[in-house]
Amino acid sequence: MTSLQTSLEPVMAERLIRGRRAVRAYRPDPVPDTVIAEVFALAAAAPSHSNTQPWSVDVVSAGARQRLGEALVHAAESGKPSPDFPLRPYTGTAAERSFAAGALTHEALGVARDDRAARRRAFLAGLRFYGAPHVALLSVPADADERMTADLGIYAQTLMLAMTAHGIASCPQGVLGFYADAVRSVLGPSTDKLLFGISFGYPEPGAMAAMPDVPRAPLAETTRFHA
Numbered sequence: 206m207t208s209l210q211t212s213l214e215p216v217m218a219e220r221l222i223r224g225r226r227a228v229r230a231y232r233p234d235p236v237p238d239t240v241i242a243e244v245f246a247l248a249a250a251a252p253s254h255s256n257t258q259p260w261s262v263d264v265v266s267a268g269a270r271q272r273l274g275e276a277l278v279h280a281a282e283s284g285k286p287s288p289d290f291p292l293r294p295y296t297g298t299a300a301e302r303s304f305a306a307g308a309l310t311h312e313a314l315g316v317a318r319d320d321r322a323a324r325r326r327a328f329l330a331g332l333r334f335y336g337a338p339h340v341a342l343l344s345v346p347a348d349a350d351e352r353m354t355a356d357l358g359i360y361a362q363t364l365m366l367a368m369t370a371h372g373i374a375s376c377p378q379g380v381l382g383f384y385a386d387a388v389r390s391v392l393g394p395s396t397d398k399l400l401f402g403i404s405f406g407y408p409e410p411g412a413m414a415a416m417p418d419v420p421r422a423p424l425a426e427t428t429r430f431h432a
């Protein structure tokens with residue numbers, strides 16, 4: 206579609222935006238190549254600072270996806286994290302929100318907070334893409350600044366909404382950026398800096414509803430209106 210659509214039914218926007226949910230259980234059957242091509246083409250319509258389009262994307266499926274999962278689990282079990290962007294613990298309000306979301310997610314996955322073995326299993330399941338048949342790894346060029354990493358986030362949400370519209374579930378995963386050396390050992394050397402990944406595929410029946418409705422902060426906490 207080339208013409209500008211200036212008005213969309215608000216209810217459709219709400220269904221699309223709230224219809225996306227971080228999903229953590231997938232059917233193994235792959236998304237057809239034509240559909241994958243369509244959602245990634247749509248994602249590239251995302252805006253960016255000065256149209257720099259700094260996203261660099263590896264879509265990994267089939268045997269490569271299997272090798273990548275094994276390399277990530279091996280790295281987690283035997284090595285140190287090798288993130289391209291430093292991992293810093295959250296503090297303050299971000300830490301509180303992160304803790305609350307983690308508790309809800311673990312509860313939905315049936316993982317008790319004090320069950321360290323179950324938490325570890327859930328962590329490793331994430332490194333195996335929660336069973337999703339595909340994963341997109343999102344990177345920026347080596348010289349990227351903060352603006353470009355922000356553009357990558359805008360791209361990611363555009364991609365996930367395009368997927369939602371096609372009935373494809375997704376889970377954005379920062380953890381897929383923890384072992385960048387393992388990723389390069391499978392996908393080949395690159396000077397790009399890996400930020401995070403998005404696992405995707407068709408959800409297991411009930412997987413969408415099984416995920417928690419992670420609450421958002423009241424608008425007044427995050428947004429000020431000036432006139």
Ligand SMILES: Cc1cc2nc3c(=O)[nH]c(=O)nc-3n(C[C@H](O)[C@H](O)[C@H](O)COP(=O)(O)O)c2cc1C
Pocket residue numbers: 225226227228229306331376377378379380381401416417419
């Ligand atoms: C950039 C990014 C990284 C994330 N990393 C992870 C992750 O490593 N593992 C995971 O299970 N969920 C991860 N999430 C999912 C968030 O926990 C989730 O989006 C949040 O709790 C809100 O839930 P919702 O997406 O279902 O609305 C990540 C989300 C984003 C946007």
